Amino acid sequence: xxxxxxxxxxxxxxxxxxxxxxxxxxxxxxxxxxxxxxxxxxxxxxxxxxxxxxxxxxxxxxxxxxxxxxxxxxxxxxxxxxxxxxxxxxxxxxxxxxxxxxxxxxxxxxxxxxxxxxxxxxxxxxxxxxxxxxxxxxxxxxxxxxxxxxxxxxxxxxxxxxxxxxxxxxxxxxxxxxxxxxxxxxxxxxxxxxxxxxxxxxxxxxxxxxxxxxxxxxxxxxxxxxxxxxxxxxxxxxxxxxxxxxxxxxxxxxxxxxxxxxxxxxxxxxxxxxxxxxxxxxxxxxxxxxxxxxxx
Amino acid sequence: xxxxxxxxxxxxxxxxxxxxxxxxxxxxxxxxxxxxxxxxxxxxxxxxxxxxxxxxxxxxxxxxxxxxxxxxxxxxxxxxxxxxxxxxxxxxxxxxxxxxxxxxxxxxxxxxxxxxxxxxxxxxxxxxxxxxxxxxxxxxxxxxxxxxxxxxxxxxxxxxxxxxxxxxxxxxxxxxxxxxxxxxxxxxxxxxxxxxxxxxxxxxxxxxxxxxxxxxxxxxxxxxxxxxxxxxxxxxxxxxxxxxxxxxxxxxxxxxxxxxxxxxxxxxxxxxxxxxxxxxxxxxxxxxxxxxxxxx
Numbered sequence: 001x002x003x004x005x006x007x008x009x010x011x012x013x014x015x016x017x018x019x020x021x022x023x024x025x026x027x028x029x030x031x032x033x034x035x036x037x038x039x040x041x042x043x044x045x046x047x048x049x050x051x052x053x054x055x056x057x058x059x060x061x062x063x064x065x066x067x068x069x070x071x072x073x074x075x076x077x078x079x080x081x082x083x084x085x086x087x088x089x090x091x092x093x094x095x096x097x098x099x100x101x102x103x104x105x106x107x108x109x110x111x112x113x114x115x116x117x118x119x120x121x122x123x124x125x126x127x128x129x130x131x132x133x134x135x136x137x138x139x140x141x142x143x144x145x146x147x148x149x150x151x152x153x154x155x156x157x158x159x160x161x162x163x164x165x166x167x168x169x170x171x172x173x174x175x176x177x178x179x180x181x182x183x184x185x186x187x188x189x190x191x192x193x194x195x196x197x198x199x200x201x202x203x204x205x206x207x208x209x210x211x212x213x214x215x216x217x218x219x220x221x222x223x224x225x226x227x228x229x230x231x232x233x234x235x236x237x238x239x240x241x242x243x244x245x246x247x248x249x250x251x252x253x254x255x256x257x258x259x260x261x262x263x264x265x266x267x268x269x270x271x272x273x274x275x276x277x278x279x280x281x282x283x284x285x286x287x288x289x290x291x292x293x294x295x296x
Numbered sequence: 297x298x299x300x301x302x303x304x305x306x307x308x309x310x311x312x313x314x315x316x317x318x319x320x321x322x323x324x325x326x327x328x329x330x331x332x333x334x335x336x337x338x339x340x341x342x343x344x345x346x347x348x349x350x351x352x353x354x355x356x357x358x359x360x361x362x363x364x365x366x367x368x369x370x371x372x373x374x375x376x377x378x379x380x381x382x383x384x385x386x387x388x389x390x391x392x393x394x395x396x397x398x399x400x401x402x403x404x405x406x407x408x409x410x411x412x413x414x415x416x417x418x419x420x421x422x423x424x425x426x427x428x429x430x431x432x433x434x435x436x437x438x439x440x441x442x443x444x445x446x447x448x449x450x451x452x453x454x455x456x457x458x459x460x461x462x463x464x465x466x467x468x469x470x471x472x473x474x475x476x477x478x479x480x481x482x483x484x485x486x487x488x489x490x491x492x493x494x495x496x497x498x499x500x501x502x503x504x505x506x507x508x509x510x511x512x513x514x515x516x517x518x519x520x521x522x523x524x525x526x527x528x529x530x531x532x533x534x535x536x537x538x539x540x541x542x543x544x545x546x547x548x549x550x551x552x553x554x555x556x557x558x559x560x561x562x563x564x565x566x567x568x569x570x571x572x573x574x575x576x577x578x579x580x581x582x583x584x585x586x587x588x589x590x591x592x
Contacts, residue, residue: 036331043381081336113315
């Protein structure tokens, strides 16, 4: 059983209320609340799954919050509040204080207030930390996986791959400014974050958009000159994957104001297949599943 | 180290934004969002801490959601949405489907939509499930721990104690209707839920209200004729503890429309000490710490 297959069984179990503008399946849920729209997502980190047990607690807390911030970025939103639950055993008071101090430092940096949570003891010697992020976005600016159109360029921010050895999976910057800029300026309405690798995440966007893609492997921005297979499959990039129309690509290149690079890695096509090419030649039978957090 | 002592160190670490009307420390945070106020809380359940490992998965999921609903009830609020993270190992597909089906059944019963979450694998053979509940309440109706006044009666809903052997800790009804009724009719502005036992929870209310109490032990509504010590200390009651003024107590008795009993167990006093009496005689040196979820 892996995460994708069990999610396919689980997601249809839940009903969505009338006030749920975007149900589970995108990077965040979009919830109508009074005269505004709330973004909500939850994610977790577990010792020896998402970080080594001797990782500095500030980095663990930061990774947990930033993973969630990356989901807000992917919707073109602004983060507001976070709630945390932490279950630990075998951690000192000092570890706990450092964890929460690191969480607050990261929260302040990105304009988030930590407003609630719970602490519990685990029976086993490990940590399990869960965080819910709340944010906001305008209904007319929200970026969804389903909005890709045939002909759109497929873009990514930053570099991809080699995320574990480089420590990128701990030290990354969630692309909040970049995501908000794209949404605010109407440069895209189709975005997600890359957490499981392009090879695993792009198909989710294509399925929702009922489309296919041609991906040019030589255009992948490879971190530390890693192989394109790593850029495609390592996961934990926490970069933005988005599409832009031809006129918007020109606007994007003129308007882009960030140090973060933006790369075009391919195009959306009508045909629902996804073709990977290397210097113009199709690369067949690419077995790319990306990173699965859930393998029991 | 226990939960209370570590929380005393952790809570001051966090800043509260201007939009946080009630910061961590009450049953929920109260967040200003557009023209309305959002309630938010997070809680978790862990196998062999909060339930035995062979408990029916529907009951586990229900307990997790209902613990959180009890926090919404305690604020006088209405629940809206939930987000879940689940980390498991050694659970079958069937267990997972039953867990999520049970969660949805419970969510539908109480008018909640499950709108997001995450699944992950744990390295150890245990389950760790975390849930964030979102709800709403009017600013002028919200019930807070700090609002007790000297002279108020101390009230509890339902019965207390013997919560583990009776299975009450799994089968309880969160007091949403009762809590909302009290808030909506202005019968109280001071409420919390009893999760750690009156002996551990009442002092939190008294500290916030800068007050003391006289508790008449013989008035505790003891589940299954359990000893008053159990009613006071067992925890996991998920009943409402609230205060009412003298005129409101009369209104409450006239207006109360639920099968759930309401008992007066004492009064708020100005003197910050808490005195426990049994048939008029003070019971000294009552060592009552209630239930601590966090003992590492």
